[in-house]
Amino acid sequence: MKMTLSGDFCDFCNVRGKHPWTYKVKRFEMATIISDEGIEKHISGDWGACNICHDLIENNKWDDLINRVLDKQNIPHGPIRKEMFITIAELYETFRQHRVGTVTKDYGSRADEEKF
C-alpha cells in the first residue's frame, strides 16, 4: 500500500482520520515494514501526523512515539516487537535527517477528536 499526501491515515501511528499536521520530507528510499498482519508501507514525500504523534515528535519523545505505533498495530511485547522497534527507530532517524521546513497544520481537518 502506498501512502499518499492526502491519505486518511496518520503516517506514524496509522490512526484513521484526516491528519492535521504535515511534515515536509525530502524523498528517500526506505525499508518496507511488514508487521505480523502483513501491513506494508512505503513512505516518501510528505508525512501526515495526528495531534498525538505531532506532540510526541515536537517534544522529541521518539520512544513514546514508536511504542504508540506498535501499540496501534497490536504488536505484543517480545522479540518481534523489539526488532520492529529498532526498524522504526531507524526509519524515524531517517525522517529527522530528511525533514525540511516547518510543520504545517490543516485547520480544516477533524482529527482533533482522538483523546489519550
Ligand SMILES: [Zn+2]
Ligand atoms: Zn498518529
